[in-house]
Amino acid sequence: MTVAAALDCTGIHAGYNKVAVARDIDLSVGHGQVMTVLGPNGAGKTTLLLTIAGFLAPLKGAISLDGVPLRTGSARRMNRAGVVLVPDSRALFTELTPVQNLKLAARRSRSSVDDVLDLFPALRLRARLRAGQLSGGEQQMLAVARALIQAPKVLLIDEMSMGLAPVIVESLLPIIRQVADESNAAVVLVEQHVQLALEVADVAIVLVHGGIVASGSADEVRREEATLAQAYLSGGTDP
Numbered sequence: 001m002t003v004a005a006a007l008d009c010t011g012i013h014a015g016y017n018k019v020a021v022a023r024d025i026d027l028s029v030g031h032g033q034v035m036t037v038l039g040p041n042g043a044g045k046t047t048l049l050l051t052i053a054g055f056l057a058p059l060k061g062a063i064s065l066d067g068v069p070l071r072t073g074s075a076r077r078m079n080r081a082g083v084v085l086v087p088d089s090r091a092l093f094t095e096l097t098p099v100q101n102l103k104l105a106a107r108r109s110r111s112s113v114d115d116v117l118d119l120f121p122a123l124r125l126r127a128r129l130r131a132g133q134l135s136g137g138e139q140q141m142l143a144v145a146r147a148l149i150q151a152p153k154v155l156l157i158d159e160m161s162m163g164l165a166p167v168i169v170e171s172l173l174p175i176i177r178q179v180a181d182e183s184n185a186a187v188v189l190v191e192q193h194v195q196l197a198l199e200v201a202d203v204a205i206v207l208v209h210g211g212i213v214a215s216g217s218a219d220e221v222r223r224e225e226a227t228l229a230q231a232y233l234s235g236g237t238d239p
């Protein structure tokens with residue numbers, strides 16, 4: 001018997017105003033698995049996440065959770081079904097404290113603020129500050145914590161490390177691994193730090209100009225050095 005993946009996307013075409021910027025995207029992420037989505041600037045990574053999260057309607061294709069096809073194109077519906085996006089902007093309430101930010105997100109959730117803060121002890125120590133006064137890395141932890149408090153089935157994280165020093169990224173990414181292991185959520189992680197992302201991920205896809213040019217286990221994709229180098233050369237950034 002095959003067990004349905006937590007998240008299945010089949011033949012997804014994603015884009016804007018009927019113009020596809022990502023095409024024929026097939027991906028499956030199991031419970032407790034981390035998939036990293038790699039690729040140069042403009043490859044279509046954010047567009048794909050926005051489509052899975054329901055902010056954009058797919059131009060074609062199907063999305064199912066645990067084998068159940070979903071009606072796509074509504075962020076509210078996707079969120080109710082268990083899909084939570086951590087956007088690259090983080091979108092925190094900067095004037096509120098970390099706990100106030102978490103409580104706002106926790107309204108419909110079974111998880112408690114305390115449970116979530118156990119994963120991010122640094123946030124506990126900064127309870128008196130407003131979110132806007134936290135460091136970039138701490139704000140990112142809060143953005144992930146705010147997603148987790150909604151007990152996601154599918155957690156989509158867009159460029160968590162944007163603007164952060166590599167040493168901070170090195171400490172944040174293993175937390176994502178731990179989140180997947182402990183919460184059993186399927187995690188889709190868009191990341192520019194290719195090698196660090198491949199270390200914590202189980203599976204990976206590489207997008208170039210909206211198409212998948214490599215996919216497989218993180219180890220398999222890591223060995224595709226030539227494809228990776230070419231992907232980033234064509235997009236003008238280094239892996």
Ligand SMILES: Nc1ncnc2c1ncn2[C@@H]1O[C@H](COP(=O)(O)OP(=O)(O)OP(=O)(O)O)[C@@H](O)[C@H]1O
Nearest residue numbers: 016017021039040041042043044045046047048159
């Ligand atoms: N709102 C929009 N309307 C029309 N085209 C858009 C819109 N947003 C993005 N695009 C285009 O879609 C393509 C893919 O963009 P996307 O933001 O998904 O790339 P990305 O892989 O996330 O890049 P980055 O690594 O820079 O974040 C780009 O060519 C971009 O110009």
Ligand SMILES: [Mg+2]
Nearest residue numbers: 045046047159
């Ligand atoms: Mg992006």
